[in-house]
Amino acid sequence: MRWSLLGPVQATAGGRVLAIDRPQQRAVLALLLLNADRLVPAGQLVAALWADEPPTSARNQVQVCVSRIRSALRDAGAGDLLVTQGGGYRLTVRGTELDLTEFTAAVERARVEEAAGRPAEAARLLRAGLALWRGPALAGAAGAFVDAAATDLDEQRLLACERLAAVELGLGRFAAIARTLRPLVTEHPLREPLVAGYLLALAGCGQRAAALRLYVETRRRLVDELGVEPGPELSGAHLRVLRGQWPDGTPPPEPPPPGPASPEPPPELPPARPAPPEPPPAGPTPTQLPGQPAWFTGRAAALRQLDALLPADTADAGRDGGAGRAVVISAIAGTAGVGKTTLAVHWAHRVAHLFPDGQLYVNLRGFDLDGRAVPPGEALRGFLEALHVPPQRVPTDLPGQAALFRTLLADRRVLVLLDNARDDGQVRPLLPGSPGSLVVVTSRNRLTGLVVSDGAHPVALDLLPPAEARELLGRRLGRARADREPAARDEIVRRCAGLPLALAIVAARAVGQ
Template sequence: MLGNLEIRVGDVPVPIGHNRQKSVLVALLTEVGRVVSVDRLIDRVWGEHPPARARSVLRTYLANLRRALTSTGIVITWRDTGYQVTVDPDRVDVHRFRRLLTRARGSDDPRRALALTDEALGLWRGEPLAELDTPWAQSAREHLYRERDAARADRIDWALECGRHGELLPELTTRAAEDPLDERLAGQLMLALYRAGRPAEALEHYQHVRQRLAEELGTDPGPAVQQLHQRILTADRTLTLPGTDPAPEQTTGRVPPPRQLPAAPAPFVGRHEELDGLDAALDASGQAATVVISALAGAGGIGKTWLALHWAHRHTDRFPDGQLFVDLRGFSPEGEPMNPAVAVRGFLDALGVDPGRIPVDLDAQAALYRSLVAGKRMLVVLDNAATADQVAPLLPGTSTGTVLITGRTTLALLIDRHGARHLQLGILTHDEAHTLLARRIGDRRVAAEPVAARELVDLCGRYPLALSIMSRYVSTRPHVPLAEFAAELRELGVDMFDNDDPAVSLPAVLSWSLRGLTDEQRTAFALLGIAPGPDIDLPAAASLTGLPVARTRKVLRALEEHSLLERHPHDRYSMHDLIRAYATTTAHDDLPQPVRRAALDRVVDFYLHTAHTADHHLYPHRGTIQLDPPAVGAHPHPLPDHATALAWMDTHHAHLLAAQHTAAAHCRHQPVWHFAWLLGAFHQTRGHRHDDLAVWQAGLDAAAHLPDPAARIRAHRFLGRTYIGLGQHDEAIGHLRQALVLAEHHHDSSQRALTHHALARAWGQRGDDRQALNHARQALDDCRGLDQPAWEADALNTVGWYSARLGDYDTARDHCQAALILHRRHRHTHGEAYSLDSLGFIDHRTGHHHQAIRHYNQALSLRRTFGHTYEVVDSLDALGHPHAALGDHAQARAVWREALDLYRQQGRDTDAERVQRQLDDLDKPTGAGQADA
């Protein structure tokens, strides 16, 4: 509950429904064992905007929760005045958090108190009560944040008592910079500095705090901090933990251990998984037979050095013999990476070697370096490495040392030969990115414009360097609203992050990654930026680049190893949005227009011809279209069967939409129309109504440039069909009438038949079943003159359906049974399901409810088998009515609940509301389940 609510039985998570349903459980769990009234629950879950019939909705949610929680030991009970949840409080994070802190504060052992507090703070997972956005939740959240802050402050006191001052210093330094007026925090930092042998810095920090308090509040530090200051001035021995020396000085004539780490970056947020990985490697160093090497890899500006220095400063006490640091300039504006000989020489100087004793040969220098650090507990940070060869001479030879490397490439040789642990850095989480922005520009500014702040985080892509650059813009212009920066960033894109200083310019930082690429790899990188769709798979990438598949794989692997590309399962590759924006700029700046155009023609034809193959498997009974041969170098993907075709279309739906858009941008009118045709039936099957509208609007625009009048007729007809699905009847009938006029003008009987069929649906949706039946009969008359048995069967079924709607059940049954026979004869499963659905409706209306159930179940089975998800829910909706008519309310409730969930998922709100009313009617004592479909 401190973060996202999750209930588990053993290791298995229990699904407890959508967010609003979770909110009801959260509101109860905050008061385990207490009765929460209905009004208080409604207020907590919905605040000032409860839904209509809130009590009924609440009862439904609670009933669903009781079922979901049956095996968990969590029990929700109705009492006289409200609901009570019963569960062991230790299973609820917020109660366990408080109980652990109570035990910690009651303990006399600081180590025990520290362990309990760490356990309590470890329960935090994101935003408290994240499922709720009501005034009550906001107040509870603020209270929990205050409890957490108090726990963190107590934890620092206990950690200091345990002698962990060295570990605390990076955190205390960062927090003190963020909140310079917190006197308790100031005292904790002063004590940690003193115990770390840095009394001068402790006294300097006191003066800094005293000055800030005087300037901003007109007051002096409190008695506790003043007393600590005086004790440090007098070197009070009681400040020193037993067995430690607060300020050891180096004896004259000895070279002090090197302390080369640059200042710890501030602020630092997140990266918990990576920090844990580095900690685990360090903890395992005692068992390692060789030096422990961790290699942080990631794109430029992703925060590798930021993480490395934060971790290094956090563990300086683990390396008493010193810390070495060098920027190897593998990717920097200076151009050439640092020669390893220069780095080794720098390390020898830091270790106090007399210049006259340093050999000339690099191998000899590296050997001397390894001799000097042998057996010592030292940390070596090699930042911004380009290659394994650059790093190898700088590796210690014994297991007591630890090496931390950052770079943009996967250092394969180090992994294979030296067992280096590879950690790949990605972008920050939403919470981490939001926290980073708030710490850089101030919590108040973020709180004043939360929507604009969230948009800035999203537009920066949660990319650390982009967030830092944007934070600099914002913080140096305190009077400009965040919304203005967000608008500017939307307009300028990656150019917003450019700067004359290349060290703080995201495009410049990214450009350094291209230096190590071949011409072929740089071209592929640029082309991937302009490829249609959110990502790309290997076959599509091969067509885009015009390279053989094996060669393409090698190129993609090289880009991946340079942290410019991410590989996902099933040979899919993606770029971060900002890297892709830079790749797009590179394509337009560096590649000639004919090269870009040829690549896009190849990849568009890849998607078009593969979709054509998929369409043949999915809808073998509808008309076919002839495509031009694909562009040279495009290699469509083979799809062997229906299941593979459906999976490919689902996976690549976004790419097909983008490919149509790309074709339209290049005025390739025939492919634009072909994409509309190939996507239309799939959209109807999967319920992508708004996408269908968009592709057919583009198809209609393209048809105006094509010589075949049937293209315009079909475009108007399919637009009409799409508007029917969207419930926009006037627009639907308008387009269908245009299609009919064009079909009659061009004497196209097949298009006339199909248009009449669509008009039947349009008038039926509008509620005029008589007009619908007239068009259905005209469609049937036209179809009988064509050699199209599937069309004739569809028309028969449509006549039967509207006859049934008008009460002529004998005519309806005759036509629908004839349609079913014809569909089955020609193995037209899609039409077969429609005919079975119609027969189920007729049976239900004529009182043959068992027969109706049989027909509906057959239709449902076919639609599930062939992935017709949009129509599955309609069959479920219809199936509930004969069950209800037979008094089988349990079965009716089961299918309607499934239908309700699917309608909501598909955004069909009107249908969802109707099914909810049907479910509510089942609970009434009379008249249950009598409404017809």
């Protein structure tokens, strides 16, 4: 079997594309593949396909889609790969049969090779991974989740291209990386790492004037459309071209003679008016964290993992501690009510003093079946308002909002708590791009894209062990009452299976009796 998400969603057996061709069927297959080897509840499929407006026939439509997919697999002799289990569905994917798995593995191996001082092998792996893409991710699928999931996957591709540019520039492969980056810069003219890589590639090919012209046009557009100056990466690349220096301070190698291998001229960018932005007015430091959980208990191992992300010397916080880092607190089995938010809020209050420029919080409602997931743009507008940006200065598009947010946090130490995230695409625009700030994300999903592509640190949260469950119940009920009836207390702990939310509900009812 061969499963594909990096382009049209499809399944192939023995070189034959299976008959899974309706947009809704492809969306169901895509969601099962994104959660490969994990149980996906039917309710999660309904929410993913229709968000907060499912039709009355939603579950029946899901069942029909699953039946069609299973029938196509059965015709290929692989019907046992998709099973119904406990009110949900599980799709088994072996090894690297999924192109996304193969891509992320190639990117990770490239990172290891680069760290080991083997850039040529890192470049080969990155190009092999990027060759797996056959077009826009999740093409042909239709569902409420598709746009955000596709944006997340396409972001992983762009990050891999940026990494490839950095590696191949170091190897002096200027013409090759210029050809790779040119269409991407045309498509994403305000994505500064791509422009910086292309600018250096042009200079390495001897097109210094074209590189400088590209910088001028990009800067004008950034100022006009986003109200920001170029960031350090693009500005640094510009300075290197001006000085005629390569990373080690030496002049770049002699450019190749003109010929068919030379890159095409840089893309034309629309003119823009230079208008340096005014800084937002000063105001109170944002302190948006929810209240400190009153009954927090246990979680010593998870707290140690989180504490390890902070600098040993608090005077260095923001310089080395959390330098652009993100933490993903997820449930081991996607379990709701395991205490992800409680842990995150408790720890955030413990370390809030290390982030004197404020704390930002948003509930992204990624799994709220009675509401809707909060779009990244809505979350960003809330953050920008908390940072005292006047409404008329907030860009109308998501890339502009994200760029302004990163600019405002560039020299600040801010703790950002993103609660109940649905997927990587919902989170990535909310990540600061510079040292000093720390992002804590809670989700039922593992968000492996953030771990692989953004260096996020995973903290998997399991059910409470019996001793901690008894402690939590004792604190909620009163220790004396709990100790008077140890058998009843232990029976409650057993029936609640170590789930903090269930223990809290039972304790609240008991206190009210």
